[in-house]
Amino acid sequence: MRARSAGRDADVPALQDRAADNLRFIRDTMARAGSFTSVSGRGTMAVGAVGLAASAGAARMGTGDPGRWLILWIGTAVAAVIVSAVAIRRKAAATGQSLWAGPARRFGLAFAPAVIAGAVLTAALVADGRIPLLPGTWLTMYGAAVTAGGACSVRPVPVMGACFLVLGAAAFAAPPAWQVLLLAAGFGGLHLVFGYFIARHHGG
Numbered sequence: 001m002r003a004r005s006a007g008r009d010a011d012v013p014a015l016q017d018r019a020a021d022n023l024r025f026i027r028d029t030m031a032r033a034g035s036f037t038s039v040s041g042r043g044t045m046a047v048g049a050v051g052l053a054a055s056a057g058a059a060r061m062g063t064g065d066p067g068r069w070l071i072l073w074i075g076t077a078v079a080a081v082i083v084s085a086v087a088i089r090r091k092a093a094a095t096g097q098s099l100w101a102g103p104a105r106r107f108g109l110a111f112a113p114a115v116i117a118g119a120v121l122t123a124a125l126v127a128d129g130r131i132p133l134l135p136g137t138w139l140t141m142y143g144a145a146v147t148a149g150g151a152c153s154v155r156p157v158p159v160m161g162a163c164f165l166v167l168g169a170a171a172f173a174a175p176p177a178w179q180v181l182l183l184a185a186g187f188g189g190l191h192l193v194f195g196y197f198i199a200r201h202h203g204g
Contacts, residue, residue: 035103035152035153035154036097036103036104036106036107036149036152036153037095037097037103037153037154037202037203038088038091038092038095038097038099038104039088039091039153039154039157039198039202040084040087040088040090040091040195040198040199040204041194041195041196041197041198041199041200041202041204042087042195042199042204043083043084043086043087043088043090043091043195044084044087044191044192044194044195044198044199045191045192045195045196045199046083046087046195047080047083047084047187047191047195048187048188048189048190048191048192048193048195049188049192050076050079050080050083050187051076051080051183051184051186051187051188051191052184052187052188052189052192053076054072054073054075054076054183054187055180055181055183055184055187055188056184057072058072058073058180058183059180063176066131069131070126070131070134073134073138073183076187080187091203091204092104094204095203103152103153106152107149107152107153108149110148110149110151110152111145111146111148111149112145113145113148114141114142114144114145114148115141115142115145117141117144118137118138118141118142118145121137121141122134122137122138125137132176132179133172135171135179135180135182135183136168136169136171136172137168138168138183139164139165139167139168139171139182139183139186139187140164140165140168140169140171140172141168142161142164142168142186142187143161143162143163143164143165143166143167143168144161144165145161146158146160146161146164147161147162147164147165148161149161154198154202156194156197156198156201156202157194157198159194160190160191160194163186163190163194164186164190167182167185167186167190168186170182171183
């Protein structure tokens with residue numbers, strides 16, 4: 001009888017360990033199911049490369065032709081959207097995550113309002129001739145969009161958004177000569193750094 005009781009006591013820790021492992025698996029599965037994990041690190045890095053190229057072009061162009069400067073950055077934004085969309089679609093297809101429901105839908109609904117607000121503010125500032133306010137506006141509104149959407153995604157995404165918000169605040173306070181550097185740091189540097197981290201730790 002005593003030997004049987006000792007055997008049962010020995011089984012208790014094993015059962016507890018198994019139960020803890022099962023709970024961890026369930027918790028991790030639910031966390032993945034509730035997050036938009038198709039943000040592509042490689043795609044984000046490609047967007048960073050596009051941003052750096054645009055910053056170099058803007059630096060050579062200078063501020064003498066605001067119209068060309070604006071066209072350059074609008075073209076860059078369009079290119080970045082295309083690159084990011086293709087990369088996200090490929091990663092979603094590889095992982096089997098839907099882009100039209102669940103976490104992806106929540107990500108899009110959270111991300112879109114600040115982007116739309118940024119487009120509206122851009123039009124208003126251009127119409128009023130306040131081109132120097134555009135870098136701070138773009139960095140801030142994009143940061144707000146990424147932070148909001150990132151609440152439904154992996155942890156590096158909202159952290160990147162917060163960094164964009166900081167750069168946006170700095171752009172409003174910085175002298176005009178620093179604007180291109182801050183745009184390069186944000187749309188180039190932050191995308192490269194966080195894209196690498198996402199690719200390395202969150203599946204490409």
